[in-house]
Amino acid sequence: GDSVTQMEGPVTLSEEAFLTINCTYTATGYPSLFWYVQYPGEGLQLLLKATKADDKGSNKGFEATYRKETTSFHLEKGSVQVSDSAVYFCALIIPNTGNQFYFGTGTSLTVIP
Amino acid sequence: DVKVTQSSRYLVKRTGEKVFLECVQDMDHENMFWYRQDPGLGLRLIYFSYDVKMKEKGDIPEGYSVSREKKERFSLILESASTNQTSMYLCASSVYTPGTGELFFGEGSRLTVL
Numbered sequence: 001g002d003s004v005t006q007m008e009g010p011v012t013l014s015e016e017a018f019l020t021i022n023c024t025y026t027a028t029g030y031p032s033l034f035w036y037v038q039y040p041g042e043g044l045q046l047l048l049k050a051t052k053a054d055d056k057g058s059n060k061g062f063e064a065t066y067r068k069e070t071t072s073f074h075l076e077k078g079s080v081q082v083s084d085s086a087v088y089f090c091a092l093i094i095p096n097t098g099n100q101f102y103f104g105t106g107t108s109l110t111v112i113p
Numbered sequence: 114d115v116k117v118t119q120s121s122r123y124l125v126k127r128t129g130e131k132v133f134l135e136c137v138q139d140m141d142h143e144n145m146f147w148y149r150q151d152p153g154l155g156l157r158l159i160y161f162s163y164d165v166k167m168k169e170k171g172d173i174p175e176g177y178s179v180s181r182e183k184k185e186r187f188s189l190i191l192e193s194a195s196t197n198q199t200s201m202y203l204c205a206s207s208v209y210t211p212g213t214g215e216l217f218f219g220e221g222s223r224l225t226v227l
Contacts, residue, residue, distance in 0.1 A: 034215075036216075041220070042220055042221075043117070043203055043205075043218030043219050043220045043221050044156075044203065044205075044216070044218040045217075045218065046215050046216070049215070089155065089156065100158060100161065100171070101146075101158075101216060103155045103156040104155055105153060105154060105155035106155050106156075
């Protein structure tokens with residue numbers, strides 16, 4: 001079945017460190033891929049997305065590239081800030097097969113000054 | 114700004130009580146969803162609806178029901194709350210754009226069942 005696997009946390013980094021959160025997927029079709037972020041006390045919000053192979057999604061200094069050959073969508077940021085502390089969720093949806101999103105279990109990131 | 118509003122941020126209920134969680138969106142979205150979020154398990158889909166009076170079971174529908182009488186409102190009902198339903202409940206909505214639609218989430222309702 002369709003699923004998403006992301007690296008377990010929690011992850012703790014110092015400010016200005018490089019961030020990678022790994023995400024791999026299994027899909028019966030050709031998925032669209034997403035990263036959502038949940039700041040403390042809030043709901044999830046879309047961070048970035050990519051809808052086809054080799055697309056790069058980017059927002060707020062975060063990037064992720066849709067790699068079909070490795071079925072991956074790793075999230076990266078070159079220099080994290082304290083304000084990036086949040087839980088990050090990788091997700092996919094299969095076009096034309098309904099509206100169900102499949103989410104990873106989430107990775108908690110804490111950035112310390 | 115798009116908005117999904119969940120009526121209660123925090124609720125405390127007793128075992129066996131009937132619980133209503135309300136969700137309203139102001140974006141004229143066709144699709145609405147209820148998820149529960151638990152540590153280590155991520156988000157699990159309870160029910161979703163793609164039209165008024167329509168509903169589909171998600172991955173964990175047992176112990177829950179839903180109601181969608183109006184396009185903007187999607188309610189989650191726990192007929193007889195149990196302690197294992199203590200969780201964070203998230204409502205979301207999206208346009209009907211197969212496969213590419215963004216989900217918009219409410220802030221969540223944290224339910225504690227004693």
